[in-house]
Amino acid sequence: MTEQSVAHVELPPSLTGRAVLPSDARYERVRHGYVHRGAPAVVIFPESVEETAAALAYARCRGGVLSVRSGGHGISGRSTNDGGVVLDVSRLDRVEVLDRARRRVRVGAGARWGRVAQVLAPHGLAVSSGDTGDVGVGGLVTAGGMGWFARRDGLTIDHVTAVELVLADGTFVRAEAERDPDLFWAVRGAGGNFGVVTAVELEASETGDVVFADLIFDARDGAALVEEWGEVLATAPRELTSFLTLMPAGPGRPPVAHVAAVYAGERPEDAQRVLTPLLGLGPLLKQEAVLAPYPALVPVGGAPHHGQGLGATRSGLLDRVSAHTARSVAEALASGQVLMEQFRSVGGAVNDVDPSATAYAHRTQNFQLLSATVPDLERSLDAHWARLAPEVNGMYLSFDSRRSPDVLAEAFPEPALTRLRSLKARYDPENVFDRNFPLR
Ligand SMILES: Cc1cc2nc3c(=O)[nH]c(=O)nc-3n(C[C@H](O)[C@H](O)[C@H](O)COP(=O)(O)OP(=O)(O)OC[C@H]3O[C@@H](n4cnc5c(N)ncnc54)[C@H](O)[C@@H]3O)c2cc1C
Structure with missing residues (x-):
């Protein structure tokens, strides 16, 4: 129809x-x-x-x-x-600890990650999800999940032990490594194409309080700052994960770089040594570091949505933050055509996973770059992205607003794409789930 x-x-x-x-x-x-x-x-x-x-x-x-x-x-x-x-599915939002000793938790697909954090924290557990507590379990856990402990723990999908979903024909299945392994593989990276996920089970991580640093820099020399941030993260211990967000100049203020960093090591007193190199990235406008429980990093807001986010985005994975990338990003912001640039450190435990283990196959890159603007300026975003093309090595579909089939090859490098297409034909032959990437 x-x-x-x-x-x-x-x-x-x-x-x-x-x-x-x-x-x-x-x-x-x-x-x-x-x-x-x-x-x-x-x-x-x-x-x-x-x-x-x-x-x-x-x-x-x-x-x-x-x-x-x-x-x-x-x-x-x-x-x-x-x-x-x-x-x-937001009413399917139950969050429970199934087995504390084995760190097994069960989460309804409609829960928000902030609430998952709130329920698990009293048990000394956490699941690294993302930087926003209002993001839903279902969308993130079917795509990847680059969170505050990405370098220590890997992606959210790397902790999934079972997925329960309703398939296109109405069948309810529970996919795990031993049962329906093909579907289990596909759902961890391209899940939106395969069914309606109702719940997932995960192995959480032991997590107490973590150190959260919030640094704001004057980014008039944005290129140098970005390159230096990339160098610090490339050699930092895995307990450090950091996001760098650059915003253009605004009324009465210069362009700014916001560095958020989480140190999730066993000894919080080591945080100072690990975080200190970040303080030298540029002229500091604000600095704050706190010891905080993980739920404080992913608060739940719950306000109704208005379609207010920046609507045109591009995602690119990078092996390293080169001088060319740093310069291109700073110039794009200065042009006024690109309104936000955000780098995330990945690598670490993300890259311990075999590329063929999940449909998300990018297991060598160390950074993720998101560039965003308003839809009216999308052509400028494309021009910026064309300049970055030689540096980009794959993409994370959750951060990209494009839906054209050609971006599929970047999101799912072969042999993942061919395998996904054949599984799509098996599990959703009529393409009922077509609102994500056009796999068919
Ligand atoms: C402000 C903001 C911050 C973000 N931060 C991060 C971050 O730190 N790390 C990160 O990795 N990502 C992040 N993202 C991206 C986010 O993970 C994806 O956009 C994700 O799809 C959102 O999940 P959701 O359930 O809230 O989305 P929804 O809009 O509800 O769903 C998005 C798509 O996911 C699929 N989907 C949703 N629920 C199900 C289900 N139950 N079963 C099957 N498919 C389903 C559908 O195809 C749907 O169209 C962020 C996005 C925003 C807007």
């Missing part, structure tokens, strides 16, 4: 109390995502696996667009739409 051919189908009685229609007072709070605006015909909030399957069957019968949503923070994935169905 095409987007145009929508059949009139009544919602099954089990879902009438779960649906929000445009006439409903709650609709304004649930129609948009963080980045994407939408006007869906109905948003359905299932509260069980059975209701998820019923909502999926309804959406398939009805025809038109289907979006799957967990936390609504999708950039590449479109978890809202115009005129279609949004299947929102």
Whole structure:
């Protein structure tokens, strides 16, 4: 059925109390995502696996667009739409410790990572997810998960031990290493293409308080600062993960570089030695370092979304931060056409994993760069990105707004892409889940 051919189908009685229609007072709070605006015909909030399957069957019968949503923070994935169905699993949000000794936890796909952190912290456990507590479990855990402990612990998907999902034909499956290994592989990197994830089980890490440093620099000499940051991170111990965000000059202030760094070592007193090289990156405008519990780093806000995020983004993985990259990034910001540049350190434990172990196959690069602007300036973003092309070695689909098929090869280097396409034909032959990367 095409987007145009929508059949009139009544919602099954089990879902009438779960649906929000445009006439409903709650609709304004649930129609948009963080980045994407939408006007869906109905948003359905299932509260069980059975209701998820019923909502999926309804959406398939009805025809038109289907979006799957967990936390609504999708950039590449479109978890809202115009005129279609949004299947929102946010009520499947239970978080529990299954086995403290083995550090096994179970998390509903609709939970937010900030709440996952809150529930696990009293047990001395944490799962590295991302820098934002409001991001949903479902979208992040099906793509990668570059979080505050990425260099110490790897990606979020590297800790997943089982995934439960409803497939396109309504079947409920539990995929793990010993059972449905192909699906288990595919879901960890390209999950949005394969089904509606209802819950995941993970092996959490022992984590007490960590040291969080928040540094703001005058970035008039942005190129030197970026290059130096890259050098510090390239040789730093794995307990250090850092994100560097550059913003252009604003009214009454110079361009600034915001360096956020987490030291998650067993001895917090080692943090000073590890963090000190970051203090010399440039003229400091602000510095703060605190010993904090992990949930403080990923607070839950919970405000409704308005589609307010920067809508045009590019993602590139880098082996190193070269002088050329640093200069290009600083020049793009100075031009006023690119409104944000953000580097994340990866490498470390991320690269301990065999590239063939998960559908996310990038296991040699050490940095991730995200460039963002408003959609009207997307051509300038492309020109900037063309200059960086020789340095870019793959991409993380979660940070890229492009949906053209050619970017697939960058996200899933062979043989991953061929394997994904053949699994897509097996598990979702009718391309029901088409709101993520166009695998088919
Ligand atoms: C402000 C912000 C900060 C971010 N920070 C980080 C970060 O630090 N590290 C990082 O790795 N990423 C980060 N991201 C990217 C984020 O991981 C992805 O955008 C992710 O898809 C968001 O998950 P969500 O559930 O909130 O998104 P949603 O918008 O709900 O979903 C996005 C897409 O994921 C798929 N999906 C969602 N739920 C399910 C499900 N239950 N089953 C199957 N597929 C599903 C669908 O294809 C959907 O279209 C950030 C994004 C934003 C906007």
